[in-house]
Amino acid sequence: MVILYFTILKPKNPEITSQPVVLEHFELMVLPAIKLNVSLRIVVTVNNRNYGGFEYQNSTAYVTYRGDVVAEVPLQADTIPARREHNISTTVIVLADKLLTNPKILDDFKWGLGTLNFTSATTLHGKAIILKVFKKKATSDCTCDTSLFLGNISSHFDCKSSLKF
Known part of the structure; x- marks a missing residue:
């Protein structure tokens, strides 16, 4: 059993990739105060390389820009x-007015040639189901660094994830 665990059943971190982002909603209000909200539709593909599935509860991920x-x-x-790929589809509600009021955004446009760097953090609480028999509480943490290049309208996405029992 020990050899089996360390060779085949040893937990592996999932691989996460992002699909192209779609603009779902755009709202600009000028009066009584300037308010800009944007909703983006995203699909994230999780490649679970483990011999056990992961069942998680409702959660919320947060995207930060310079804190x-x-x-x-x-x-x-x-x-x-x-041992499958699974697509997670959701809507990102961007609070653009908070982004635009950050004093460092002008520096990023000026010195970064239109590059904005974001960090997203997600913690999923749930249970790992191994061989459809054994259930164990588990937590998956994922941190993604995303760079948006506004000049050529592209992005770079790099995620690191971990699974803890």
Whole structure:
């Protein structure tokens, strides 16, 4: 059993990739105060390389820009099957007015040639289901660094995830 665990059943961190982002909603209000909200539709693909599935509860991911929360991402409870790719589709509610009021945004446009760097953090609480028999509480943490290049309208996405029992 020990050899089996350390060779085949040893938990592996999932691989996470992002699909192209779609603009879902855009709202600009000028009066009584300037307010800008944007909703983006995203699909994230999780490649679960483990022999156990992961069932998680409702959660929220937060996107920050230079320490300020600028977006919330609701995640509905779901199950990521063992040894499969699973798409998670959700809407990112960008609080653009919080982004635009950050005093360092002008520096990023000026010196970064139109590059904005964001960090998202997600913690999913749930249970790992190994061989459809054993259930164990688990927590998955994921941190993603995203760079948006406004000049050529592209992005770079780099995620690091971990699974803790």
